[in-house]
Amino acid sequence: METGNLYGRIPTQLPEEFVQVLATGHGTRIEKIVSKGHSSPPGFWYDQAENEWVLLLKGEAGLRFEKDDRVMHLTEGTYVNIPAGERHRVEWTAENTETIWLAVFY
């Protein structure tokens, strides 16, 4: 049985976001993502074929949604369900601490 701790295995250097697939099957994929000051490139929008349910576990971030042009501020424990095709981007993540996300694509 695959087990682990979500707060373990964080690289000390994060030149790019760290992504680890924790489980996958039956069209579902569960990922751990670690950011530190990362954001989506200018002009880039995620436009996904899958739904994404995302939970911010540690740190802080801003998610921008194209539809209503607002930035949602995520803090510890905030989750958001992003339907497929809902264009969004990571506007910012905390610079001074790791931001840990759990993302479920389904």
Place this chain on the structure above:
Amino acid sequence: METGNLYGRIPTQLPEEFVQVLATGHGTRIEKIVSKGHSSPPGFWYDQAENEWVLLLKGEAGLRFEKDDRVMHLTEGTYVNIPAGERHRVEWTAENTETIWLAVFY
């Protein structure tokens, strides 16, 4: 877009476990579960048709697996992927604090 905070909405009284479905679709179901001293009834085993990926976010718990008759001790951040048909039970959860689980059935 459905959003919320995973650490919000915890009932003060928990005569039974609290279960909230956070997202569902395409054969996937994401649940928040809050326990406080709860455990599976004597002799009861979960024997599920779906895979379950479960993360302990706060608190502490023991999960027993029938196959190797061991109790896995879960603390903050522990996750475990439980394949369909893997018989298990909640042996115990912390008495003095809420134990918050995130379960993804897929």
